[in-house]
Amino acid sequence: MDPSESTTNNHTLNSTGGGYPWEVSDKARLCRFLCFGSEGDMYTAREEGRVSLENAGALLSLLQEGRGSEVVEEIKRFTQDGRAVRLGPSLFALALCSQHSELKTRQAAFKALKEVCRDPAHLFSFIQYKKELKEGMKCGIWGRALRKAVSDWYNDQDAMSLAAAVTKCKQREGWSHQDLLRLSHAKPTRDAIALISKYVTKGWKEVQGAYADKENSEEVVRVLSYLEVVEKVKHSCDETEVVNLIEEHKLEREQLLTDHLKSKQVWRALLKExxxxxxxxxxxxxxxxxxxxxxxxxxxxxxxxxxxxxxxxxxxxxxxxxxxxxxxxxxxxxxxxxxxxxxxxxxxxxxxxxxxxxxxNVEPVGKRVLVAVDVSTSLNSVVPGSAVSTAVAAAAVTMIFNRTEADTHVLAFSEGAVVPCSVSARMTIAEATAELVKIPSRSTDCTLPITWATDNGKSVDVFIILTNNPLWTLAASPVESLRKHRQASGANSKLVMCGLTSIGHAIADTEDRGLLSICGFDLGALSVIHNLAQDLI
CATH class of the missing domain: 1.10.1240 (Methyltransferase, Methionine Synthase (B12-binding Domains); Chain A, domain 1)
Incomplete structure (x- = not known):
């Protein structure tokens, strides 16, 4: 986020530090939306709801302000850099930009299509979002600009990659390649793309008839041979032949018949790649x-x-x-x-x-991190939607930061005090879990880790507090403690409150951009923490 968006005059935290909370700007809300599909300060693990305009107030505001090109750049950044926990919000935002009244925004959106939609599943989702956004407006979606963008998407693909893609992902969201090529009036710019287009729209027999006696280019010959293999495997009942075709041409599960997947030999061949x-x-x-x-x-x-x-x-x-x-x-x-x-x-x-x-494979955030585990209640329950106990989840998070960040503190806290906890980077996951569960249970006070850091002169960039209690039941809010730590340390400290068993309630209704609640836990939660630590959301 651009530090210039925050000024001390309106009581926001600027880039030099201080005790005032950050303003949650429309740009910040947009980035949260692109990251996990909500503009608020709460990420709910494993929640895959359909994105709609109701979730996208900041996105609409930025478009109304004429900042559409800026929005498209953010969409590209979040999808290309792997920042997005879910891709649906970015595809929805791009679809909305492509239908905006401002020509410059529409042009930027269509130009970005092939960069954001890297495979057919993304493209089908984008088209479906456009259809949903147009419903009720009594107008079609297949204007000249969309036809050209979709046609370019196919023409700009590597021919062999496209041949594999159209045979692995044939349709999604109610759309097929046949639909898209027909509705876009696609005009292939290369012989190999024309061949794939004919295969998708007319079928293999038409392709065989059209290319049998022609003098074909090397690229066309390669694509023809690959499609012939795909067709051959679809009609083969010979286990040995299927295995050989998989191994020689690196065929994948999606290109085989259900009957093929009853064979151990076929699975053995598939498992190699x-x-x-x-x-x-x-x-x-x-x-x-x-x-x-x-x-x-x-x-x-x-x-x-x-x-x-x-x-x-x-x-x-x-x-x-x-x-x-x-x-x-x-x-x-x-x-x-x-x-x-x-x-x-x-x-x-x-x-x-x-x-x-x-x-x-873990990318360090390069920040001073404090991971604090609330041991005031037993850590023997299970994280919703998983088979992982809250003790194992908490131990895993401490290990991930302990092993990948140069400056990490791990604390356990219970009633009235931070308690001794000797979790270290050298421990196994079983040892770290055992260390956390041996501490006696008492009541919860999530301000303790922040107060401990302040009292001991530790400057912390990111506090990560893990609790087994539902977030909304916590009596003491750590917001004021965070403000005091910012003032005392001069650090732009952020706080992530993670309720490992929570299912959808944040700890505080705050307009501080440095605070975020996580309900439940999954891999996406770590991406959200990483993005917050790097000032990306």
Whole structure:
């Protein structure tokens, strides 16, 4: 955020520090909206509600002020730099900009389309948001500008990447590639794109007839061969042939038939190249249907990949992703209760190893951090929507900051005092959890960690307070304590209040941009903390 937006004259905190709270500007609200779909000071984990105009007051205000180009630049930044917890709000905002009355804003939005919508699923969502925004306005959405932008999206793709994309993601949100190519009146600018367009709109037989006797370019020949493989696998009942095609052409699960996925040999071939994120999601299901059995080669493939530093680095797997998947796998059943499995000890060991190795993927915030765990109540409940206990979640957060930030303090606090807590960067997740749960329970006072830092002359940039209590039940608000710490330390201190079991209530109704509440916990919560620490929201 631009520090010039805040001045001491209107009692806001400027870039040199001080005790006044920050003003929550429209720009800040926009950035929160792009990050997690709400302009308020509360992030709710795993909440995937449909975005609407009701959530976008600041976005509308900025557009009315003629700052549409600025909005589009923020949308690009949040999507390209991986700042957005969810992509839906950015796609919604871009759709809104593309329909704004100001020509300059519309042009900027359509120009940004191919940068923001990196795959077909994004493009389909963008088009659907445009349709929803136009409903009730009694006018179409397929004007010249949208037709050109969609046509350019297809024409600017690498031909082989597009061939893979249209065969893996054929339709979403009620739209298909056939719809988009027809409605945009797309005119392919390269022979290979024309071939893919014909394949999507007319089918493989038409393509075969049209290109059989032609002298084709090298690029067209490559795309033709790839599409032939995709068609071949769709009609093959030969297990060996399917396996060979997967291994030779790196085909993915979405390009196969349901019957193919009943074969262990097919799964073994898929697992060699399957993205690790996808592997983590289906471990339980694959163990349940006996695709993964103790001592099998398929199980060994997965264990080797999970423990490969190069594979973890390439996939940029975050340790919290592995922890959440591991605790779910350990649980032995899906959330609906229908799928059950016996967790494999080798897979659990591999996931434990992967958890520690993946710390190399955590991007440090480069700030002075204090993580404080409220141990006034028992930490044996479960974080909503996960299989992770609040004790393990709290231990994981302390470890993530302890291991990746140069200046981190970890405190535990209970009734009336900060209590001794020897969680260190050298501990395992089990040791850190045990350290937190051994402290006796009493009542909660979330001002204690901030007061401790102030009294001990510790300047803190980001306070992260983790509590098992619902946020709205806390009697003492830490807002005043934060203000005093800012005054005493001269730091632009921020505070994240995280109610690990909360489901949607913030701790305080405040207009201080340095305060944020988190209800529940997931990987997105860490992104929100990172963005707040870096003045991005």
């Amino acid at each position: 399957m993205p690790l994120h996808s592997v983590l999601k289906i471990l339980g299901k694959m163990t349940s249907n006996k695709m993964l059995e103790p001592g099998s080669s398929e199980t060994q493939i997965i264990c080797d990949r999970l423990q490969s530093e190069s594979a973890l680095k390439k996939a940029r797997i975050h340790p919290l992703s592995i922890l959440l998947a591991s605790e779910n796998y350990k649980r032995g059943q899906g959330y609906q209760g229908k799928t059950r499995w016996e967790p494999d000890s080798c897979i659990l060991k591999a996931m434990d190893s992967a958890f520690y190795k993946s710390f190399m």
